[in-house]
Amino acid sequence: MRRSRRAFLALTVAGALVATSACSKDSGGSNEPKVDKVEVMSWWVGPGEADGLNAMIALLKTQHPEITFENSGVAGGAGTNAKAQLATRLAANNPPDSYQRHAGQEIATDIKNGDVEDLTYLYQRNGWNTLFPKGLIDTITSNGKIYSVPVNIHRSNLMWFIPKTLTDLGIAAPPKTWDEFLVQAAAIKAKGKTAISIGPAWTQKHLLENVLLGELGVDKYTGLWNGKTDWTGADVTAALQKYTKIISYSDIASAGADWQPAMDRVIEGAAVYNVMGDWAAAYLKGDKKLTYKDGWNVVNSPGTDGVYNFLSDSFTLPVGAPHKAAAEIWLTLCGSKEGQDAFNPLKGSIPARTDADKSKYTGYLATALTDWTNPSTKVVGSLTHGVVANDAWNAEIDTALGLFVKNGDAAAFGTAVKTSYEKNK
Amino acid sequence: MRQIRQWGPGLLLVAPSLIVLGIFVYGFMGWTANLSFTSARGRNLTGDYVGFDNYRELADERGVTGQRFGIDTQNVLIFTAVFVAGSLIAGLVMALLLDRGVRGESFFRSVFIFPMAISFIAIAIVWRWLLSNGTGTQLTGLNKLFSASGLGFLANDWFKSDSGWAIAAVALPAGWALSGYVMALFLAGIRGVPDDLREAARVDGAREPQVLWHVVRPMLLPVTMSALVILAHISLKTFDLIYAMDLKSLKIDTPALFMWFTTFEGGFYGRGAAIAMLLLAGVAVVIIPYIWYSVRAERRS
Numbered sequence: 001m002r003r004s005r006r007a008f009l010a011l012t013v014a015g016a017l018v019a020t021s022a023c024s025k026d027s028g029g030s031n032e033p034k035v036d037k038v039e040v041m042s043w044w045v046g047p048g049e050a051d052g053l054n055a056m057i058a059l060l061k062t063q064h065p066e067i068t069f070e071n072s073g074v075a076g077g078a079g080t081n082a083k084a085q086l087a088t089r090l091a092a093n094n095p096p097d098s099y100q101r102h103a104g105q106e107i108a109t110d111i112k113n114g115d116v117e118d119l120t121y122l123y124q125r126n127g128w129n130t131l132f133p134k135g136l137i138d139t140i141t142s143n144g145k146i147y148s149v150p151v152n153i154h155r156s157n158l159m160w161f162i163p164k165t166l167t168d169l170g171i172a173a174p175p176k177t178w179d180e181f182l183v184q185a186a187a188i189k190a191k192g193k194t195a196i197s198i199g200p201a202w203t204q205k206h207l208l209e210n211v212l213l214g215e216l217g218v219d220k221y222t223g224l225w226n227g228k229t230d231w232t233g234a235d236v237t238a239a240l241q242k243y244t245k246i247i248s249y250s251d252i253a254s255a256g257a258d259w260q261p262a263m264d265r266v267i268e269g270a271a272v273y274n275v276m277g278d279w280a281a282a283y284l285k286g287d288k289k290l291t292y293k294d295g296w297n298v299v300n301s302p303g304t305d306g307v308y309n310f311l312s313d314s315f316t317l318p319v320g321a322p323h324k325a326a327a328e329i330w331l332t333l334c335g336s337k338e339g340q341d342a343f344n345p346l347k348g349s350i351p352a353r354t355d356a357d358k359s360k361y362t363g364y365l366a367t368a369l370t371d372w373t374n375p376s377t378k379v380v381g382s383l384t385h386g387v388v389a390n391d392a393w394n395a396e397i398d399t400a401l402g403l404f405v406k407n408g409d410a411a412a413f414g415t416a417v418k419t420s421y422e423k424n425k
Numbered sequence: 426m427r428q429i430r431q432w433g434p435g436l437l438l439v440a441p442s443l444i445v446l447g448i449f450v451y452g453f454m455g456w457t458a459n460l461s462f463t464s465a466r467g468r469n470l471t472g473d474y475v476g477f478d479n480y481r482e483l484a485d486e487r488g489v490t491g492q493r494f495g496i497d498t499q500n501v502l503i504f505t506a507v508f509v510a511g512s513l514i515a516g517l518v519m520a521l522l523l524d525r526g527v528r529g530e531s532f533f534r535s536v537f538i539f540p541m542a543i544s545f546i547a548i549a550i551v552w553r554w555l556l557s558n559g560t561g562t563q564l565t566g567l568n569k570l571f572s573a574s575g576l577g578f579l580a581n582d583w584f585k586s587d588s589g590w591a592i593a594a595v596a597l598p599a600g601w602a603l604s605g606y607v608m609a610l611f612l613a614g615i616r617g618v619p620d621d622l623r624e625a626a627r628v629d630g631a632r633e634p635q636v637l638w639h640v641v642r643p644m645l646l647p648v649t650m651s652a653l654v655i656l657a658h659i660s661l662k663t664f665d666l667i668y669a670m671d672l673k674s675l676k677i678d679t680p681a682l683f684m685w686f687t688t689f690e691g692g693f694y695g696r697g698a699a700i701a702m703l704l705l706a707g708v709a710v711v712i713i714p715y716i717w718y719s720v721r722a723e724r725r726s
Contacts, residue, residue: 084689091468109692113469201673254558254585257671270562392466395691400489402675416489 038326039070040315041086042100043079044347048282052347059342060333067326072096090115095318097327103140103150103312105225105394106386110316111147117317118145119331128335131353133372135379136310139387148314149335152349155278155368156382157210157301157309163294165269169193174273178214178242178302181273185249188272195249197271199262202384204252205401207275208243209383214303215239218378225381225388227425231418232411240410247405260287267296275301277311277385281364282348292363307378308371311385312352396420454705461698470694479699490696493675493683500592501679501707505660508596508603512656513649515600516607521637523608524615534612538605545602549669552598556583584670584677591676599666603659607652614648615641647722650715657711661704680704 044053050073057069074082079100086099095115101107110116123129123146129137132150140146161174169191175181185195198204213221216229216239223229229236251271256262263280265271267288274280284296300307315334321327333339340351345360354373361369371377381387389397397417404413461479464472485491519537523530540548555566558581564572568580583594618641626636664681671677673686680700688697 087468087689109467113467115468200671253582253587254560254563257553257557265563268562392691392693395687395693396489398673398686398690399493402673402678403489403492406675420489 036066036326037068037070037323038098038330039072039096039323040098040100040330041072041074041082041089041096042313042315043074043082044100044313045073045075048286049347052343052345055342055346056333056339059338060330063333064326064329067329090318093320095321097321097323098315098317098330100313101148101316102386103136103148103314104381104387105390107147107314107316108142108390109392111142115318116147117319117321119147119149119317120145122149122328122331122335126332126335128353131355133352133354133377133379135308135377136312136352139310139379139381140312140314148316149331150312150314150352151334151340152313152344152347153352153368153372154311154349154385155308155371156206156311156385157213157304157307158276158278158280158298159301160263160266160274160276160280160284160296160298161272162266162269163297165266165272168269169272171272174299175302176305178211178246181302182242182245182249184272185246189249193269194251194265194271196246196251196273196275197256197262197265198247198250198252198274199256199259201398201402201405203255203259203262203276204247204405205398206277206382206384207246208401210275210301210304210309211243211246212236212239213307213309213380214301215242217303218307218380221380225383227421231414231421233414236414237410240404240413244404244408244410252405277382278364278368279348285363298364306376307380309380309382311382311387390424392424393420396424457698457701460694461702463695465694465698467692467694472695475695479696480703482696483699483703490687493678494680494700496675497678497680497683499589500677501661501681503590504592504596504599504663504679505657507593508599508660509653509656511596511600512604512607513652515604516652517611519604519608520611520615523612534609537608540602541606543602545599545663545665546669548598548602549666552601553670556594556597558582558585585674586676592679595663595667595670595677599660599663603656607656610648610652611645614645618644647719650718654711654715658708661707 042053044050053071053073057071060067060069074085079102082100086096089095090110090113101110107116128149136150136153137146140148140150159174166172166174169188171184171187175184181195188195196207198207212224216224216235220229220235224231224236251262251265256265259274259276259280260283262271263274263276263283266274267284267290278298281292281298284290285292288296290296315331317324317327317331335353337351337353337355337357340353341357341360344351344356345365348365350356350361350365350369350372356369356373358366358369383389383394383397386394397420400413400416400420403416404410460470462474462476463470464475464478466472482488482490483494486495523533523537527533557563557565558568559565567583571577571579581594582588582591584591586594622640623636626640631639662681663679664685667677667679667682673682681704684697684700684704687693687700
């Protein structure tokens with residue numbers, strides 16, 4: 001009896017504590033702008049990315065010691081979990097002060113819902129319109145307005161290989177076009193090796209976007225995403241059929257469980273090429289301890305020389321952010337040279353700005369930065385990583401692509417993607 | 426007044442759970458049903474009333490949505506059949522073996538039931554490797570075991586098979602996880618059969634198989650029904666196992682996964698709600714006969 005009474009007492013006290021803490025949160029969450037705190041929601045919790053974020057937090061602390069940084073990181077591949085949690089908070093009108101999104105169309109739904117503020121004024125105030133490449137600005141502008149600040153740039157159109165494998169097979173150089181790839185692939189297959197390794201569904205989509213880019217060229221590729229290129233046109237159908245042919249030389253029947261196991265097959269020499277984004281550089285260098293150029297090498301995926309197929313992590317200002325003034329300071333830091341140079345060398349990406357400190361980027365990143373800042377480089381956006389297609393269309397493309405990989409019907413895939421574009425634009 | 430005194434306290438006691446159930450289960454069910462008749466999109470659920478359009482789209486094999494849902498339905502039927510039958514048989518066999526009075530029974534009981542304590546995600550990661558269909562240097566897991574023990578002809582493409590039966594391979598880890606639980610149910614059921622009944626049968630000259638068939642089996646029917654219902658609803662809502670095994674592979678896609686991706690990645694809330702309602706109908710097909718059966722059994726006793 002005495003024990004149960006004590007338990008009851010404990011419960012009551014605990015309940016009262018919860019109630020008071022809830023109350024104090026309510027009174028603190030009024031809508032007037034406060035500069036004392038900024039809550040940032042991201043999915044940067046893994047090694048490398050978390051280090052980069054911490055470097056930015058440290059920078060914020062030295063520049064603005066009055067601001068406490070609340071790091072609401074949510075673990076989970078490519079932000080799927082963070083996005084689910086964010087959706088709940090946005091629906092409950094309880095947004096963080098700033099949250100992470102892939103730059104581009106991934107944010108389109110938020111814009112439509114009126115969840116995010118127009119940040120064009122920050123671009124004008126900081127001169128970002130000229131400091132970021134024009135191709136990037138064009139891609140992230142929606143009806144003349146920009147709603148997010150890109151912190152880093154990754155590249156999608158890359159083809160990875162081990163130089164020794166090529167020498168052993170007597171291949172002089174990686175292919176410059178997909179046609180050349182198919183010739184090489186036939187020879188590689190004859191020698192009992194896989195020409196190109198592949199992983200789960202999203203890596204198949206990643207390969208598709210770069211085949212389309214390589215076969216159609218920059219203008220038609222860009223047109224695919226704004227309705228100017230006909231998905232059922234003869235050129236697109238031909239490119240899609242080429243994709244089926246390329247896939248037939250891959251190990252798709254026993255595809256790796258993720259992109260790393262797929263890359264492992266290239267490292268082991270069982271497969272020759274792999275098309276993947278440049279986060280693979282950190283994997284090859286860090287996890288696999290291979291040296292750039294000798295141990296592994298990378299070229300632009302076939303037919304995409306002079307093109308930068310990018311994806312980018314960016315931060316937003318939600319409507320009704322409790323600490324708007326502090327959020328603006330955070331976003332300004334995200335777009336600043338110091339902020340980007342603190343974050344990117346640790347994350348293994350390059351800054352979105354073209355005036356970054358080049359000495360901080362070595363090995364592969366130096367090459368990437370040279371390409372990115374080269375004024376003649378053409379910038380296009382990645383489909384798989386949320387830049388060019390909104391969430392709804394992207395999810396419909398997933399369904400269509402799953403069926404296409406299964407049945408190889410290029411015309412049906414083109415029609416399905418075209419129809420869902422019309423329905424979801 | 427006296428009547429109120431009779432059922433009042435009881436009602437008061439169950440009222441909170443009735444209210445909570447009413448809102449969070451049946452209320453939301455109704456809300457989802459309503460949503461499934463709209464074209465609701467995005468977080469704000471903006472959309473119009475469209476009648477049965479979402480259901481029609483799922484049934485229309487000309488569109489990619491319908492094609493995928495067709496594959497999903499076929500997959501979940503195969504998965505349910507293999508998983509439920511497999512777990513029931515494996516569980517029953519293990520229970521019968523343990524009932525023979527093996528030495529260290531409690532040890533084996535724990536060994537068989539432990540897999541249930543592992544989360545489906547962890548099971549998927551391990552079995553993804555065990556069921557890998559790589560060859561050459563990539564040869565791992567069961568296929569490697571087969572080839573090493575001279576049973577190479579058993580090597581299989583498992584869940585990457587092109588045959589349309591790929592999903593049956595996923596029933597293997599699912600059954601591995603739950604057959605121990607089914608065993609526990611059956612073991613309790615078998616132990617519940619009074620010994621004098623068995624003895625009586627033996628005295629009458631029944632051999633062991635006959636005792637099992639004519640005495641034990643009829644008394645296991647309620648246990649079998651519970652196990653069936655539990656397994657069938659688990660099978661329909663299996664999500665994490667497949668998600669972690671091969672993300673977005675149509676070979677092992679099921680309505681539960683399609684529902685999640687189309688709703689929370691694509692923002693098609695109306696369509697997602699329609700798939701959820703069809704899943705609910707699928708569960709109802711199993712549950713309603715069970716409820717009908719148990720109500721009738723209760724009345725009889």
